Amino acid sequence: MFLDRKSLWPHLRRWEEQAADRDGPFRLRFGTLFVADADAARDVLVDPAGNYLSQSGFFRLGRKSLPDEVRSEASRALLRVLARHDLPESFDLDSALSEVTDRHGRLRHQHWGVELVRRYFAPVIAHRRHTEINVLVDAYVTSSVVADDIVGHVLRRSHRTVPAIRAGLAEQLDRLRAPEDGAQDLVDLVLGLPAGLTPADRAQLLQRLVLSTVGFTGVTLEWVVMLGIQHGYDTPAVTHAQIQRLVREALRLYPTAWRLIRVAATAHDIAGARVQEGEHVLIGTHAIHRSAAVWDSPLDFCPSRWEQPTDAQRRSYLPFGKGDGMCPANGFAVKALEHLSHLVLHSHRGHVRPRTRKPHVRTLLAPPAGWTRLTAAPRPE
Template identity: 65%
Template sequence: MFLDRQSLWRHLRQWEKLAAEAEGPFRLRFGTLFVADADSAREILVDSADRYIQQSGFFRLGPEPLPQALRTAASHELLRALSHHDLHALFDVDDAIHELSDSRGHLRHQRWGVRLVRRYFAPVIAHHRHTALNSLVDAYVESSVIADDVVGRVVTPSHRSVRRIRAGFAEQLRRLPARETEAEAAATLATTATDADADVRDLVDVVLGLRGELTPADRAQLLQRLILSMVGFTGVALEWVVLLGIQHGYNTPAVRPDQVRSLVRETLRLYPTAWRLVREAATDHEIRGVPVSKGEHVMIGTHAIHRSGAVWDRPPDFDPSRWERLTDDQRRAFLPFGKGAEMCPANGFALKALEHLGHLILHGYRGTVRIRKRTPHARTLLAPPAGWTRLTRSG
């Protein structure tokens, strides 16, 4: 929808204005029902989720989500993989910033954050795997996550290259041994002194370990979606955190971790990377008196909910201090990762990564920002305006 346009920011702002004037859900001019209040969003995502087709942006094959049991298992295994690595200690931020800066020391917006986060999560994506697998990860990040989901180069060969990369993932996964079944793992643990061999170390382990009749191509698709969740959303949000931190005086050796924590949340309120959530109705029903037909798609405008004057004081203003005194209504209206069973799997670890990396950069570097366009860039993800950030080591 609208993805033949370079940026959707103008439409987002129009929808925010319409939402401020409406008393509940309303239809956009092309017919889609637009939800811009937290109560209706919660009804769709949590309270009446059974009225909508089960949906997961990441644990799915094509349009079909994996069964709930598999999604739960995958989420659990993902957390196990993350727990294996001390990313704080492993990551060399100086080396990453040096590698990603151009000859003038510039970090180009809509790119550098994704590339840096790719490096940060490298041990969790394909831990000590064959170089061919990591090369495919890099190719996918460049040709799909950045070129398509962030920048939006629609009329390019990127879609063909993504299919080729998926086939490469499938071939590499086919060559790897399948993870042990639970019974086999238990037998292994009974005869060994360590459980290291049975542990889940990376996303490759996660997709290889999923039970069921999944082909290598299926597992390759799931791997791609998990990379997008881990790298794409977090990387774009990091650019926003650093950009706003520099613009609003957080770029100082005196900045505290708790200040960056509030900065991250205020950034995600104003510029939620996932600016909308879409659900398909499974039955005829109503939302706040508005009829919804089976098969109809309902759009939850995260950006509009996060900027609602009915919930937030001075909603357009950048004010991280508001997170020191949140009301219950404001907590309910904060949806950067969605809510309920289909919440984005990046919830939790992405926030920790943003807080750690944001503090590492804002505390350790002096920063300069230059903006070439005044408006954010809204495609699949909501990214900063075109321009660049330059970071120089403090001291």
């Protein structure tokens, strides 16, 4: 709709300034209604009146979501797949860091978190038996998730890589059959979806699952580690409780899903604003998380606010959405972020060198360009 610019940060800031001066939703210049109020946003997302088309970031083909019953079963299957694996036990942080560090010993922002989380979730995405599929997934992460959804390198030129990767995935998936003893990974999950789906459909669904699993979690990991280093959390003394609050505050200040889109199924009102059938509604998660009406010193980094959050703050906290379209694996994503962040910050000292102070906004809200350097902390004798 508007992802024709390399970064949307100036537009996002302008919309939020407009929201602060208005009482209720308002229309952006291209017609979309912008919602920056938590209660109105929850009404849209939970949608008890059925005013919006059913939507899923995980389980959809193009703009059309899979049927509700298929999505429900797929969501349950996703949780079963995640529960099959002991990712903290099997993950080797030192090996993964050595693979994602550049030749100058740096972790490049807008890259390293996604690449590391790809390795973390490798057993969940495709077991080692799927060699060709793993190669294609790696290509997709590099050429689409990083290059397009985060950085924006592919703008204004033909992008042929993703269709070629999807065709390759479809060819590989067409050779496989769903296991009879339940899905072990995301490959099995998409193979087990209803028979009416083509191999190309299953390939697209696998790509969406990779984007949701690796892209969102990886970008958030970069924010958590960067903020942790800047505020002194890179110490062997850091506790799990501190990391939990750090993760929540990072997701408040910089929600990777900086906006949520819904399409009206009927004409209706949102907080006094009229919406017609077929119109788009943009929920500004980033704006809601920084509302001065809800958060004390909303622009300040303050993990201690999560020691005793108010009811209004809990209602206004929407990093994974709400309702049927909410990320079904949000609990696992948070656990992964807490585990990885603690591993990195507990065992390394860090130095952050951003090139600018402005976040980078595309499909995902990513840290500013720059790099982080980690140095292993001395091991106690």
